[in-house]
Amino acid sequence: MPKVLISDKMDPKAAEIFRARGVEVDEITGKTKEELIAIIGQYDGLAIRSATKVVKEVLDAATNLKVVGRAGIGVDNVDIPAASAKGVVVMNTPFGNSITTAEHAIALMFALARQLPEADTSTQAGKWEKNRFMGVELTNKVLGLIGAGNIGSIVADRALGLKMKVVAYDPFLTPERAVEMGIEKVALDELLARADFITLHTPLTDQTRNILSAENLAKAKKGVRIINCARGGLIDEAALKAALDSGHVAGAALDVFVEEPAKASPLFGTPNFISTPHLGASTSEAQVNVAIQVAEQMADYLVAGGITNALNVPSLSAEEAPKLRPYMALAEKLGGLVGQLESDHIRGVSIETEGAAAELNAKPIIAAVLAGLMRVYSDTVNMVNAPFLAKERGLDVREVRHDREADYHTLLRVTIKLEDGSERSVAGTLFSNSEPRLVELFGIKMEADLDGEMLYVVNQDAPGFIGRIGSTLGEAGVNIATFHLGRRSHGPGGEAALLLSVDGPVPEPVLWNVCNLPGVNKVKALKF
Known part of the structure; x- marks a missing residue:
């Protein structure tokens, strides 16, 4: 009989599901890393929330471990490369808290529109400042979604019910899917120019980091209100404070921050700013949902070999x-x-x-x-x-x-x-x-x-170009490992492309120097 350890506080239904599926389960929470290392060797599965840190030392001691299941979406507390090296499947439950997070975004939008936190504080202080808190209606306002995936689509559905107009920026959203959702797909600049409210629902990657930068905030419609229940780092917090102070942004509500727990932030104390301590998934229903889902997924894997929502292994039979x-x-x-x-x-x-x-x-x-x-x-x-x-x-x-x-x-x-x-x-x-x-x-x-760090360059094929780009990178201390060249036509003078492997990331100023070389049409840093 497979044996699972639940090492963080989790809804009791998780243990019930394990036992109903023929999996032995122990619920032992609050262990230190050393205490966890001492007992982990006897378990086939480890069910966690955010408190347990599944680091390399724990995995090295987990001689029988086959699967780690995270009740929730974030797996920052799991060393996935080390788990993969040990052959341990890492699963999460990415959709168990979608409705809860979407509803929190809608709640913050209402709070911004009607200045609810400030009005509550003022009223409980006995001030009765009715004329001070002049809000705005959501009806007929434009909501801009940055990210139209699972959570974003739920927010869109709720916003349409409030008679809002919804526009979305999402590179992978097709026009047909946008029509099906009842929203309009737009470019980011158009969203910024049109939206009365902006809410973010995208992961934090190199492409989305500071997607609401100082430059993009300046492009936003004056008086916009911004909500972020997705990831800290999507908004430049210092730039947001400056935009709030100037009045260009009328209000902002953040559930997530670059540094968490957020004990200090440039935004704290700023007028028209609302903050909550990463409560997007904090409802009793969401906690039950993720506990049930992680138990079902882990039991399916341990008993029948089924793999669902794995982060480090595809669905694949042993023969293939x-x-x-x-x-x-x-x-x-x-x-x-x-x-x-x-x-x-x-x-x-x-x-x-x-x-x-x-x-x-x-x-x-x-x-x-x-x-x-x-x-x-x-x-x-x-x-x-x-x-x-x-x-x-x-x-x-x-x-x-x-x-x-x-x-x-x-x-x-x-x-x-x-x-x-x-x-x-x-x-x-x-x-x-x-x-x-x-x-x-x-x-x-x-x-x-x-493989590794690479540089993609499109240029006009002309004598001396290879020397110029080599000199530019060399002077910046960027070493070229391999050099691959091709051109569209059989003769000189047409469009050519370069793929260069380099020994490390190419700094942004160096990319600009390459981009400014004569004949260069496009430059892009790549990573594999």
């Missing part, structure tokens, strides 16, 4: 795994490449297989492409949840198999379709049946390994 792993690695790299280069306005994606690849189970390959493609916008996307996220946003995903002779014994092609009808395509193969290799980039023949 050895053949599919190198193809999945290639697929994820190709998806990551096209996702980093063309991350906005994607309407659909086509995954084509030729040769040996066409004979394999395509689902894990497709999932790997989608995981790579969408990772630029989500820190929790993986080969298990990527297809769901793509479907949620209305992304058209197609599989094409080719039974034909080709230049390579096996080939995988990923083509994205943009909203303007244009298409961009990348292709790759396996060398020695195991080594992923790019062979075509947006119509340009080019062989390259996709």
Whole structure:
């Protein structure tokens, strides 16, 4: 009989589900790291909330551990690389608190609109300042959603019920899905210019960090009110304070902060600012939901081998795994490449297989492409949840198999379709049946390994360019590890592309220097 330890306080229904599914369970909470290390070796599963830290030392002592289940979405307290190295599946419950978080965002929107916290404080102080608190109606106002996934779509539904107009910025939201939701898809700049209220529902990634920067806040409509129940770091807090002080932003409500617990913030004490201590998931219903879900998922895995909402392993049978792993690695790299280069306005994606690849189970390959493609916008996307996220946003995903002779014994092609009808395509193969290799980039023949930090440059093919870019990087202390070059035409003078592997991240000022070189059309830093 499998044995599970519940190490954080959790709703009793979790233990009931484990026992009903034939899993032995102990509920031992409040243990220190050393105490947990002393007992973890006897357990097959570990069910946690946020208090237990599943660090490498704990995993090293967990000689029988097969799965860690987090009742909630955040897994910052789990060393996922160490768990993967130990063969431990890490699961979370990303949808158990969606309604609760969406409702908290709506509640903060009402609080901002009617100045409820200030009015409460004033009234309880005996002031009765009725004329001081002149609010605004939500009816007929424009709500701007930054992120239209699971939680964002719930917020949109509630806002439409309040007779608000909803516009959304989400690169993976298709126009068809937007129509289905009853909202309008717009570019970020248009959202900023039109929205009376802005609410954020996107993960924190390199692309979304400070998405409401000082520059973007300045583009926002004067008098806008801003709500963030998603992740700290999406808003430049110092810039937000300045915008509140100037009156350009009429009000802001944050449930999340860059530093948590937020004991001090430049925003504290600012007029028209509301704060709550990360309460988005804090309802009794949400706590029950995530406890039930984590118990069901872990029990399914321990008893029947089913994998749901795993962060570090795809759904894959033991027989298929050895053949599919190198193809999945290639697929994820190709998806990551096209996702980093063309991350906005994607309407659909086509995954084509030729040769040996066409004979394999395509689902894990497709999932790997989608995981790579969408990772630029989500820190929790993986080969298990990527297809769901793509479907949620209305992304058209197609599989094409080719039974034909080709230049390579096996080939995988990923083509994205943009909203303007244009298409961009990348292709790759396996060398020695195991080594992923790019062979075509947006119509340009080019062989390259996709690994580590890279630099993508599009330029006009002209003598001396390679020397100029080499000198520019060299003078900045950036070492080039490998250099891959291709050009669209057979003769000189046309468009060319470079993929350079470098030994570390390229600083922003260096990217600008490269961008300003004569003949350069586009520069993009990549990471694999």
